[in-house]
Amino acid sequence: MAQRTTEIIVGLFMIAGFAALLVLALQVSGLSLKPAGDTYTVYADFNDAGNLAPRGKVSMAGVTIGRIRDITLNPETFQARVAIDIDAAYSSIPADSSAVIRTSGLLGDQYIDISVGAGTDSLSAGDDFYETQSAMNLERMITNFATGR
Amino acid sequence: MASSPYISFDNVRFSRGEHTIFEGVTLDIPSGLITAIMGPSGTGKTTLLKLIGGQLKPSSGKVTVAGHDVSTLSRKALYELREKMGMLFQSGALFTDISVFENVAFPLRVHTRLPEEMIRDIVLMKLEAVGLRGTRSMMPSELSGGMTRRVALARSIVMDPELIMYDEPFAGQDPIAMGVLVKMIRDLNSAMGLTSVLVSHDVPESLSICHFACIVSDGKIIGQGTPDELREHPSERVQQFLTGQPDGPVPFHYPAPDSASDWGLGEMSR
Amino acid sequence: MMESIARLGRNGLTAIGSLGRSGTFLWRVLVGVPNPRVGTPLLIRQLYSVGVLSLVIVVVSGLFIGMVLGLQGYTILSDFGSEQAIGQMVALTLVRELGPVVTALLFAGRAGSALTAEIGLMKATEQLSSMEMMGVDPLRRVVAPRFWAGFISLPLLAVIFSVVGIWGGMLVGVEWLGVFEGAFWSNMQSSVSFTEDVMNGVIKSVVFGFVCSWIAVFQGYDCVPTSAGISSATTKTVVYSSLAVLGLDFILTAVMFGGF
Secondary structure, three states, X not given: XXXXXXXXXXHHHHHHHHHHHHHHHHHHOOXXXXXXOOEEEEEEEEOOOOOOOOOOEEEEOXXXXXXXXXXXXXXXXXXXXXXXXEEOOOOOOEOOXXXXXXXXXXXXXXXXXXXXXXXXXXXXXXXXXXXXXXXXXXXXXXXXXXXXX | OOOOEEEEEEEEEEEEOOEEEEEEEEEEEEOOOEEEEEOOOOOOHHHHHXXXXXXXXXXXXXXXXXXXXXXXXXXXXHHHHHOOEEEEOOOOOOOOOOOHHHHHHHHHHHHXXXXXXXXXXXXXXXXXXXXOHHHOOOOHHHOOHHHHHHXXXXXXXXXXXXXXXXXXXXXXXXXXXXXXXHHHHHHHHHHHOOEEEEEEOOHHHXXXXXXEEEEXXXXXXXXXXXXXXXXXXXXXXXXXXXXXXXXXXXXXXXXXXOHHHHHOHHHHHO | OHXXXXXXXXXXXXXXXXXXXXXHHXXXXXXXXXXXXXXXXXXXXXXXXXXXXXXXXXXXXXXXXXXXXXXXXXXXXXXXXXXXXXXXXXXXXXHHHHHHHHHHHHHHHHHXXXXXXXXXHHHHOOHHHHHHHOOOOHHHHHHHHHHHHHXXXXXXXXXXXXXXXXXXXXXXXXXXXXXXXXXXXXXHXXXXXXXXXXXXXXXXXXXHHHHHHHHHHHHHHXXXXXXXHHHHHHHHHHHHHHHHHHHHHHHHHHHHHOOO
C-alpha cells in the first residue's frame, strides 16, 4: 500500500480515537465545555443527607438547574451542609423556597428538588435555604410506624 | 602472503554456557585475499564470523579488525566499523516486507543522504553485477534460493565495503547456482580488492577459489595454509576432512555405551 | 525431592534472568529514539498494522458486548422498576472496566501475537542479525516503532470500544426495549464523571498498552529462533499479556476506586 494512503488511514484512526474520547466526555459524562463561571452557590442544611453525592442533580419542577458541589458536616448544628451550584440563568429563585431530597424511581439516585416559595426576594450567592426536608428513610419510617409514634 | 593481516584472532576463547566453542584460536586473515574457513558442521564457523562482526564477544583473547579491537569498541564505533563490512548470510536474510530494489537500497538509505536518482543508479549497478537487474520490482518471496543469495550479495556490497564475509554461500545450491556464486566471489575479490572471508564445508569449491584456508575442528585450528599446502598436510584429521572419509580420527559412531549392554548380547552369551 | 527443589531454584533464576533481560531491553527501546525522518514513516506503518487492522475486531466486540450489557441490564433492572438506570450501568461498566480490559485482551490476541511472530520470524531468518551487520540497530529500526505503535493504539482502541459499546447498549435498551431515551442519557450523565471514570479508564488502557506492547516485542526479540520457539513465544505473549492485564486491572481498580 502506498505510504500516503497508509498515512491518511492512520490519521483517520487517530481522529476516530480522539472523537470517541470527546463523545465520552460530552455525551456520556455530561462534561460541559461552558466555563464554570456562570453559576452561583447557595447552601442548604439537612438533618439527613441520605445518599446525596457531589455532582448530583438539583432540579426545580423537574428541570435541572444546578449541581451539588460538595457535602460537609456543619460542626455547630451537626447537620449536613450541602453546597449547591445553581446555573446563573436561574437567578430569581424566591428566597423562601425549600430544598427537598427526593429519590428518582424506587432505587434510583437521590437528588435535590427545590419547591418554589411565594416571596418576592430572590436567593443570592451565599444564602441558605430557609426550609429543608431531609431524605426519606424507609427504615426509620417503618420503625416509627411500628412503634406507633 | 605478503599482505598484512586485516583481521587477527589472538588466542580467542569463546564459550556459550558450559559449552566451549573455541579454545585458543589464533589466526591472521590477510588483507585483499580470499580466506576460506572450513570445518565439519557444528564447529562454530558462523560464530567465528559473528566474533569478527562484534555481534558476539570472546570470553578471552582479542579479535582485531582493521586495527580496532572489536570487543572494546563502543556501540557507536562498532556500528561505524560495520559499515565497512558486508556479510552474506546463509539464508540471504532479505527483508521480506520490501522489494528487491528496496532491499539493496536499504543500507544506502540508512547511512547516506544521497539523492534518489543516485541511489537508483547505484542499486541498479549492483544488481547488474549479480545479473539480477531485471528482478528489481519483485518481492523476496518470488525469488529462487540462488537468486535470493545473489540479491543478498548485491546488498552486502552496496556500501562498497572493505571486508565481506560469506556464511556457507554454497550450501544447498544447484551446480549452476554454485558456479555462478564461485565466479562472483572471485570477480568481486579481484575487481574491488575486497578482503573476503568464506565459511564453508564444501571443500572443492572453497579450495578452488581461496588463496588461503584453515580448518577448524573441536574448537581449534587443526590445519592452515594455501590450498596446495593443505592437500599435502600430514595430519590425518585434515586429510579425513578434505577427502571425506566416513571413518577415521573423527569416528563414524557418536560415543555410545558398549553395544553389548544395549542389545543384551552380554547376557545371552552368559 | 532434592532434585525438584533444585529445579524450582533453577526455574526461579531463569525467570528472574529473563525479567532482567526484558528490563534492559525495554530501557534500550525507550532511549533508542530513531530520528524523526526515518522513524515517522516506520511508526505510521506500524500504527496501521497494529492499530487500524485491530479496529474491526474491537468495534464488533464492543458492539456485541454493549448489546449484551443492555439486554442483561434491562432484565435485572426492570425487576426493580428502574430500567432507566440501564444507561448508567452500561456506561460505567464499559468505561471503567470492560473497555480497557477487553480491548487489551483482544489486542494481545490480535496484535500482540502478530508482533511477536513477526519479530521472531525476522530473528529466525537472520534479518535482525543482518541489520546489525549493516550497522543498523534492530531495536530502533524494528522493535521501537512496533512498541510505540502498540502503546499509542491501545488507548485509542479502548475509547472507541467504550463508545461503540454504549451505542450498542442504547440500541438494545432504547430502540428495542423501549427505555425512555432522555432518562437513558440523563441517568448516564449524572453518574459518569469525566475525571474519575473516563480518565481512570483511559489511564488503565495506557498502562495496559505499555505492558502488552512490551511483552509482545520482548517475547519476539528474545525467542528461540526456530519454529517451535516462535510458536511458544507467541503463546507466551497471549498468556502473559492476559494475566498481566487482569492482575494489573485489579490493582489499578483498587487504587482508583477502592478508596485506598
